Amino acid sequence: MATIKDVVLIYLEDSPVSFARIEDILPDPKKDWYQIKLLMLQIPLQVVTWILKDEYINGADFHMNGKKMKIQTVECPVEDLPMDLPEDTQKNQPEATPGTHKKNKTQDAKIISFSDLKKNK
DSSP: OOOTTOEEEEEETTEEEEEEEEEEEEEOSSTTEEEEEEEEOSSSOEEEEEEEEHHHHTTOOEEETTEEEEEEEOOOOOOOOOOOOOHHHHTTSOOOOTTSOOOOGGGGOOOOOHHHHHHHO
16 A cells, blocks of 8 residues: 555556655545545645545546546666675676676766865865
């Protein structure tokens, strides 16, 4: 079930239209319904409260103003980023044979500290 602080993608008629963050989920006076407070992640920021059943919060289709809607929790994609190893551990790593390792542009990337940039100015 989507919970507070989750980011959700909102679908209108099977097309994604907006992202939102769940700010709060409170029981509604109507049995088995919940008031879900959403921070719409768009410009300008807007807070809305929808009254939904838990199955709708879990991703089931529902209708609002005659339009088919759905909310789906957004998961951070898993990314295999190469990690730079310290110099002493790199020496212990086996050498790649030619043609078996493609150089990745992120391997040449450098981390820049904002605090160091401020010191230089």
